[in-house]
Amino acid sequence: TYVVTENCINCKFTDCVEVCPVDCFYAGENFLVINPDECIDCGVCEPECPAEAIFPDTDERSAGWLETNAKYASQWPKITQKIPAMAEADEWDGKPDKTPLLSP
Ligand code: SF4
Ligand code: F3S
Numbered sequence: 001t002y003v004v005t006e007n008c009i010n011c012k013f014t015d016c017v018e019v020c021p022v023d024c025f026y027a028g029e030n031f032l033v034i035n036p037d038e039c040i041d042c043g044v045c046e047p048e049c050p051a052e053a054i055f056p057d058t059d060e061r062s063a064g065w066l067e068t069n070a071k072y073a074s075q076w077p078k079i080t081q082k083i084p085a086m087a088e089a090d091e092w093d094g095k096p097d098k099t100p101l102l103s104p
Contacts, residue, residue: 001066009101026073
């Protein structure tokens with residue numbers, strides 16, 4: 001599976017949801033997740049993310065994020081179409097230590 005990781009937080013560009021063939025993205029207030037049970041590992045979302053926040057779960061940059069994706073995929077509503085990015089998405093892109101800011 002692919003997973004969404006830290007740099008999505010407070011950016012939420014949502015380009016990723018447009019390309020997913022199985023519509024397996026779920027949206028929280030300031031973060032998106034992939035449902036690992038639905039993702040077919042096609043990889044097309046990875047290059048679409050302007051924040052480069054999507055990686056295979058086997059990538060070292062995904063460490064710890066599979067659990068977060070699975071957890072919120074069962075709680076948040078499905079999202080299938082692009083919406084406006086968060087107001088200060090460009091400012092937040094690349095900021096370190098955003099994990100504590102994730103809204104449940
Ligand atoms: Fe969807 Fe493919 Fe990305 Fe999985 S890898 S979330 S199936 S676009
Ligand atoms: Fe997040 Fe990137 Fe998608 S910032 S919403 S994973 S396009």
